[in-house]
Amino acid sequence: MVDRLGCMGDRDRSDRQKWDRKYREKGSESGATEPAEWLVAHRDLLTPEPRGRALDVACRTGRNAIYLARLGFTVDALDVSGVAIAWLQEHVEREGLSVHAKCCDLTREPLPRRDYQVVLNFNFLLRGLFAALKDATVPGGLVFFESFTRLQMELPGGPSDPEHTLEAGELHRAFADFEILDYRETTLFPEDVQRTRAIASLVARRSER
Ligand SMILES: C[S@@+](CC[C@H](N)C(=O)[O-])C[C@H]1O[C@@H](n2cnc3c(N)ncnc32)[C@H](O)[C@@H]1O
Numbered sequence: 001m002v003d004r005l006g007c008m009g010d011r012d013r014s015d016r017q018k019w020d021r022k023y024r025e026k027g028s029e030s031g032a033t034e035p036a037e038w039l040v041a042h043r044d045l046l047t048p049e050p051r052g053r054a055l056d057v058a059c060r061t062g063r064n065a066i067y068l069a070r071l072g073f074t075v076d077a078l079d080v081s082g083v084a085i086a087w088l089q090e091h092v093e094r095e096g097l098s099v100h101a102k103c104c105d106l107t108r109e110p111l112p113r114r115d116y117q118v119v120l121n122f123n124f125l126l127r128g129l130f131a132a133l134k135d136a137t138v139p140g141g142l143v144f145f146e147s148f149t150r151l152q153m154e155l156p157g158g159p160s161d162p163e164h165t166l167e168a169g170e171l172h173r174a175f176a177d178f179e180i181l182d183y184r185e186t187t188l189f190p191e192d193v194q195r196t197r198a199i200a201s202l203v204a205r206r207s208e209r
Helices: 014-026 037-041 061-071 082-095 127-135 148-154 172-176
Strands: 051-057 072-081 099-103 116-122 136-148 179-190 197-205
Touching: 014 082, 014 197, 037 061, 037 116, 051 082, 061 072, 061 082, 061 099, 072 082, 072 127, 082 099, 116 127, 127 136, 136 172, 148 197, 172 197
Parallel strands: 051 072, 051 116, 072 099, 116 136
Antiparallel strands: 136 197, 179 197
């Protein structure tokens, strides 16, 4: 069964159940609502051609998808959580934004077969998706990627599974066939243990050829 958000039935959807529960408990304003600072810092690269398309994977309630839509992109936004996708759909209908929000389990379902000028992957790590993110990017298009590094595992409340964190240099190596326009491995807010985040961030361009 597929519901109106494109979500599959719950029977075999453990990721979906986990994230839906979390979002129901915390409410739609939980977590950051402002666009990612890394994306905003590279605003000068974000110049949509007419009808420019963007993809936001694991979009949650769409803070980054909404930012790109307000700049003029038409955005496909995907997340496993039907709760988050329903909130995003309500928001974009209210604001009249061109965001197509869809429920999608990225461990099982392929990315849409489209060429995107901009592809976003923030705070989500599925190594099996690296190649698909690159394929989804039009020649000359951009990938923005940011996720936790191993150092986050040493912080209170950090992930316990190394599968969910990037090794030192891993993100840079993964996009070595793209032109890496900016890259960092850093610890943000080191003075405030509740906010400290050890992350790697990248913006990279697919070659024109
Ligand atoms: C930490 S949140 C990051 C959200 C957003 N990218 C941001 O930076 O605000 C991770 C998101 O990944 C989604 N997610 C987890 N597993 C997924 C999967 N298998 N397929 C698609 N999305 C998934 C969750 O529902 C959650 O919204």
